[in-house]
Each structure stands twice: as structure tokens, then as C-alpha cells.
Amino acid sequence: MTQLLELRDNIKSLFAKYDVFIFPVLKFLMAMVTLLMINSKLGYMSRLNNFGIVLIIALACSFLPNGAILFFAALVSMAHVFALSPEVAIIIAVIYMLIYLLYLRFTPSESLCIVATPIMFVMHIPYVVPVVMGLIGGPASALSVVCGVIVYFALHTVTVNAANVSGNISDLMSEIRLIIDSLLGNKQMIVLVVAFAVVTITVYVIRRLPIEHAWTLAEASGAFFCMLIVLIGGLVQNAGFSIIGILFGCILSFAIGKVIEFFRFCVDYTRTERVQFEDDDYYYFVKAVPKMNVAAPEKKVKNINRSHKSYVAKGRKEPSEEIYEDEYAEDFLMTEDDDIKIRN
């Protein structure tokens, strides 16, 4: 455990030290993965399937605000759908605009969640999203997760029905009907929208409860509720979920929740302190739970070079390249590993 805590502290300090470089790199990777996934799943516009274009957009996203990833992802996905059928692209554009106008303009910071949810779907681990957002987000994150689910299923519906969508003017009405009917009648989407919204709010509420092991309880109950709602909903609606996928996904969501807990809320309940005091107006009952921390091992650097001043004071020449040639060379011995040892 101590080693894990040390590792955590090292990672945290690394992020704190190099955040100027790490965050742009992470944004770049996120944009890259998103665009490559869009290209691989949709990919109807051949010009956008160029790796160079993906690279340029990802590079732009790395120094633009987080919302840029969502903006470019929306733009690229719409362009692909437009290449397939302009009428279907209108439907996708309306969905994007509704999400922005009704929700996202309030909380632009949640845009990453809307990008991450479809990615998790493509990676077959969507059940992780509500548990994670319940842990790191607020109650409004439920809406972000729901928007992400809708975006995924909208694009999924297009890919599933791509063969039936020709962009032919004579089939215009039937194409539009096909897409809208497939989307609104998608039972999996309805079950997942309900399940993810309930799980996100449940995890958030339990995490905030003033009880011991609230985070662990939140993760466990989130995974359990997710499994329960999806299984029951799937059976009632006959939505055709994979039971093994649900079980595996919920266990994974619990495991990832534990990792997040380790980084964000690692406390030692065995050392809980309860104090009671009063002032003129109130009695205070305070419960203090100490964080799990390890003292970082101090690195003592022994300076084996004589200081510049001492050489100057003694009227000697400062040792540089000639160090191994002149009289000071006898103080040092270079080993094969370039370690410097003091010769006694």
C-alpha cells in the first residue's frame, strides 16, 4: 500500500510539475482517438479519412479549449453523414444543435463527457461512464451522459441503416422516417438513457453522504443499480443486451471507480477523530478523517565538487575539462556507470 501511495504522490507531483505539457498531450490524444474512431465507424467522406487531416485537427485541439474536441468531432461526424445523405445530416445537425442550445451552453465544461461516452460505447465499456461521472461530476453530469448516449445511438443508427440510405431524392421521406423511427424506437437506447441517468445521480448522492466508505459504497451501488436496471429493462423491453457484457462492464466500472477513489479520496477511516467543542452560539460535533499519505523520501544530494568560491579564494583554476588531468583528479574516480565516488 505504501508503494502505491508513493506512486500516486509521484504521479500527482508529475502532473503538477508538467501540467503545461501533459494536458495538451492528453487533449491531443483524446482528439486523435475520437476522430480516428469517427473515421473508422462512419468514414463516408473519403477526404476526411486522411491521417494528415486528423493529425492537424488533433494538434489544433491540443491548444484550444476542451470544447474544441466536441466541436470538431461534431463537425467531422456531420460531414461524414452529409456525404452519405444530406437529409440524414440535417437530422444529426438538429440533434447536435438541440444538445447545445438546451444544455451544453450552461455547462461547456461537460463537453468532454459527451465525447467520452460514445468512445466508451465503441470500446464496449459504456457502463463505466455513469459511475465515473457520478464520482467526479455533479448531478448535472447525468444530462451529459444522457446526451452522450443519444449522440452515440444517433450515429450508430446511421451506420446500421447506411445501406438503406442512398441520398436519392425519390426516397427522401422514407429515409428520414427510417432514421427517426430507428432512433426513437431503439429500446437499447431508452433503457441505457434511464439506467445511466439513475446511476449517475445515485453514485453522486451516495458519494456525498456523510458516512464511512461513502465512495466505495457509491461505486458498488452504482455498478449494482446499473446491472439491475439494464438487466430488468433489457428483459422487459426485449432490448437484446449481452448479459456477460453487462456483468463484465459493471465489474469494470466498479474497478475503475476504485482507481479514481484512490486518486481523489483516499482516506484512512481507522484513524478517524471525533471532537466536540462549543462557542457562544453552537455546539460543534466534528469528525475528521485523515487522508492516506506517505512522506516522500527525501533525496539528499551530497555535493562532492568543491565550490567555485573555494577555488577562487585559493587562487586556483576552476576544474573543468582538465579535471582529470590536474591535481583535483585524484579526488574523483569515474566508474563505468558514470557514478562519481570519492576516493578515500
Place this chain on the structure above:
Amino acid sequence: MLNEDRVILMTRMAAYEAGEGKKHMNVVRFFKGDYVAVGILKAMVCATVSYALIIGLYIYYNFDVFLSNMYDMDILEFVRGILIKYAWFLGIYVLITYIVCTIRYNYSRRKLKRYYKNLWVLKKMYDKQ
């Protein structure tokens, strides 16, 4: 002599000022009523555009039905139904916006108050020196 407490306070304040503080200052520079009113106005525009998009999509979806029933349908009744639903939609969205804007304004004000209190503490530290 370097005052450690003062440096810590100044660092925290600078971090707040550069991050969240910017947003909070943008919110609190309005009176509460004005801020909420602007939020509601924006919400009304967004709700109207969203509703128009939904209705547009609905008509687009049922276009051939509309074309075939154009002379039989009661257009006034149809428009009345749309307007009543629009009023409900607008009302609910504006109410949500009012609550969000109020909570956001109060939160920003509280945070900024703490910031100004810290400024005062900092001034006292300098005076003491």
C-alpha cells in the same frame, strides 16, 4: 523578510483570480436581477430556436401527411396546439434557467466575497509589516 503566510495567501488568490475568479467576476459585475434577466432572455431565444427545430423536424417527418391533409385539417387548431406546447416548453425552460442563474450568481458572489476578504487580510499583513 519573506512572509510565508502572505506568499501562500497571495498564491491562492492569484490562482483563483486566474481561474474561477475570472468567471465569477464576469457574473458579479451585473446586478442579480440584470444577470438573471439576461440569462432568461438568452434562454427564451434558445428555447424558441430549439422548438422551431423540433417542429421543423416533425413537419419534415410528416411532410406527405401534411400535404395530403392540407385542405381537410383545421390549421387554426393545429397552430393553437403548437403554440400551447411552445408556451409550456418555454415556461419550463425559463424556470430551469432562472434557478440555474440564481444559484450561479449566489455562488459567484459568495466566492468573490471570500476573495475580497482575503484581499483585506493581505492589506492588513502589509500594514503590520
